[in-house]
Amino acid sequence: MTETDKPAASARPCPICGKPAVARFKPFCSSRCADIDLGRWLKGGYVIPGEPVDEAEEAPPPRDRED
Numbered sequence: 001m002t003e004t005d006k007p008a009a010s011a012r013p014c015p016i017c018g019k020p021a022v023a024r025f026k027p028f029c030s031s032r033c034a035d036i037d038l039g040r041w042l043k044g045g046y047v048i049p050g051e052p053v054d055e056a057e058e059a060p061p062p063r064d065r066e067d
């Protein structure tokens with residue numbers, strides 16, 4: 001008596017298509033939806049809009065001592 005393939009009543013719906021999530025592909029309903037979500041995540045992770053990569057070094061403190 002296994003209920004692993006049975007969608008739990010408390011399970012949240014698949015974030016991709018809204019179908020009941022399956023335990024095996026949690027939180028998605030299928031591997032396809034999991035792939036779609038992963039693709040979106042990767043795409044969004046590559047580009048960070050509005051965040052310029054500024055490699056400017058911190059300006060050293062002005063020398064205030066006699067040499």
Ligand SMILES: [Zn+2]
Pocket residue numbers: 014015016017018019028029030033
């Ligand atoms: Zn789905």
